[in-house]
Amino acid sequence: MTLPSLETTPIPGLVVVRLDRRDDDRGFFKENWQREKMLAIGLPDFGPVQNNVSFNASRGVTRGIHTEPWDKFISLATGRIFGAWVDMREGETFGTTFTLEMDTSVAVFVPRGVGNSYQVLEDGTAYTYLVNEHWRPGIAYPALALEDPSAAIDWPIPLSEAIISEKDQNNPALDPATAIAPKKT
Amino acid sequence: MTLPSLETTPIPGLVVVRLDRRDDDRGFFKENWQREKMLAIGLPDFGPVQNNVSFNASRGVTRGIHTEPWDKFISLATGRIFGAWVDMREGETFGTTFTLEMDTSVAVFVPRGVGNSYQVLEDGTAYTYLVNEHWRPGIAYPALALEDPSAAIDWPIPLSEAIISEKDQNNPALDPATAIAPKKT
Ligand SMILES: Cc1cn([C@H]2C[C@H](O)[C@@H](COP(=O)(O)OP(=O)(O)O[C@H]3O[C@H](CO)[C@@H](O)[C@H](O)[C@H]3O)O2)c(=O)[nH]c1=O
Ligand SMILES: Cc1cn([C@H]2C[C@H](O)[C@@H](COP(=O)(O)OP(=O)(O)O[C@H]3O[C@H](CO)[C@@H](O)[C@H](O)[C@H]3O)O2)c(=O)[nH]c1=O
Numbered sequence: 001m002t003l004p005s006l007e008t009t010p011i012p013g014l015v016v017v018r019l020d021r022r023d024d025d026r027g028f029f030k031e032n033w034q035r036e037k038m039l040a041i042g043l044p045d046f047g048p049v050q051n052n053v054s055f056n057a058s059r060g061v062t063r064g065i066h067t068e069p070w071d072k073f074i075s076l077a078t079g080r081i082f083g084a085w086v087d088m089r090e091g092e093t094f095g096t097t098f099t100l101e102m103d104t105s106v107a108v109f110v111p112r113g114v115g116n117s118y119q120v121l122e123d124g125t126a127y128t129y130l131v132n133e134h135w136r137p138g139i140a141y142p143a144l145a146l147e148d149p150s151a152a153i154d155w156p157i158p159l160s161e162a163i164i165s166e167k168d169q170n171n172p173a174l175d176p177a178t179a180i181a182p183k184k185t
Numbered sequence: 186m187t188l189p190s191l192e193t194t195p196i197p198g199l200v201v202v203r204l205d206r207r208d209d210d211r212g213f214f215k216e217n218w219q220r221e222k223m224l225a226i227g228l229p230d231f232g233p234v235q236n237n238v239s240f241n242a243s244r245g246v247t248r249g250i251h252t253e254p255w256d257k258f259i260s261l262a263t264g265r266i267f268g269a270w271v272d273m274r275e276g277e278t279f280g281t282t283f284t285l286e287m288d289t290s291v292a293v294f295v296p297r298g299v300g301n302s303y304q305v306l307e308d309g310t311a312y313t314y315l316v317n318e319h320w321r322p323g324i325a326y327p328a329l330a331l332e333d334p335s336a337a338i339d340w341p342i343p344l345s346e347a348i349i350s351e352k353d354q355n356n357p358a359l360d361p362a363t364a365i366a367p368k369k370t
Pocket of ligand 1: 052064135136215
């Protein structure tokens with residue numbers, strides 16, 4: 001059993017998973033998420049109930065920074081991105097950032113309370129993720145401006161040239177007063 | 186709540202799901218699988234434990250026909266395929282086939298005991314699926330020859346021009362003696 005490998009980051013609970021991608025004449029095959037193996041390397045048993053796909057036609061599409069009230073396991077079915085995360089939870093690591101260039105051989109587990117975003121580096125990039133709560137229309141969750149000066153993400157493509165939704169052009173700056181409290185269990 | 190819609194097929198339990206794909210300037214977003222909504226439209230609560238991705242570099246790649254011992258929920262993150270299924274379960278519908286051209290707005294639920302295959306219609310097609318049992322190295326399951334004369338799948342691209350793994354070039358013909366018995370529960 002070839003286990004994927006896990007790397008920690010400066011953001012507690014945010015971990016990078018290197019997958020066992022098998023390339024051949026046809027393309028590739030990968031176990032993108034495999035419950036038993038993910039538990040064996042130390043990921044939580046997060047119980048996905050929803051799988052979303054966002055497809056990005058062009059290099060430069062930039063989405064985020066969204067702090068959804070659920071855990072996410074994110075990866076790519078094809079293409080390449082620059083991923084950026086900001087810890088939005090109250091506590092010592094509030095505001096800590098982590099960035100990573102990702103191709104189809106990498107996945108990232110993003111715990112609840114960590115802001116998630118990405119910039120597309122290749123036309124035709126398909127981003128896929130698993131979450132452990134159902135989204136509902138009208139649900140509101142904190143977002144952070146992509147250009148926030150204190151997070152200071154070093155986007156490979158200048159935001160002035162990026163393709164960004166209207167919603168994501170109006171997100172607020174980092175503010176400790178809005179830090180996310182731990183979930184009551 | 187916009188529900189996906191479900192269509193039955195001549196193969197019992199094999200169903201086609203039309204997804205709510207939301208296109209915008211960036212590309213698209215879709216809930217590819219959403220447990221609650223899938224239950225609401227009548228899919229079984231199949232409990233996925235593994236998510237696989239097979240990426241296909243070129244039009245013509247053809248994979249199958251594989252009868253895995255688990256249920257699958259299959260769809261595309263990008264591209265287009267011709268999907269073909271053959272009922273391999275013992276009973277009246279043994280040998281029944283169903284085919285469907287799929288883009289990113291369609292998914293198919295494939296119950297255990299139904300042979301699964303596809304031919305890639307566009308370069309760079311990413312196929313993604315959820316299954317409810319873990320695959321293990323060395324696990325053997327029935328396969329069926331892509332060119333089986335009795336299944337007689339009408340492949341859009343002639344198999345002589347297709348890209349097929351060595352393993353899939355050596356699969357047997359349809360044989361009722363190897364029909365799959367119902368799973369003991
Ligand atoms: C998250 C979500 C969204 N939608 C709908 C709402 C919109 O009509 C459309 C696109 O939603 P947007 O919010 O613009 O998508 P996007 O900016 O990519 O952000 C989504 O995807 C991001 C990752 O790609 C997440 O970090 C965000 O929280 C999530 O909202 O899909 C759903 O139908 N179901 C969902 O689960
Ligand atoms: C199914 C599976 C395969 N593998 C490994 C075995 C090989 O080294 C590599 C590719 O496996 P292959 O069996 O050649 O892949 P492929 O012909 O596309 O068939 C797979 O994917 C098909 C759908 O794409 C399924 O219908 C097959 O049952 C499944 O085996 O991935 C895994 O590591 N985990 C898995 O779950």
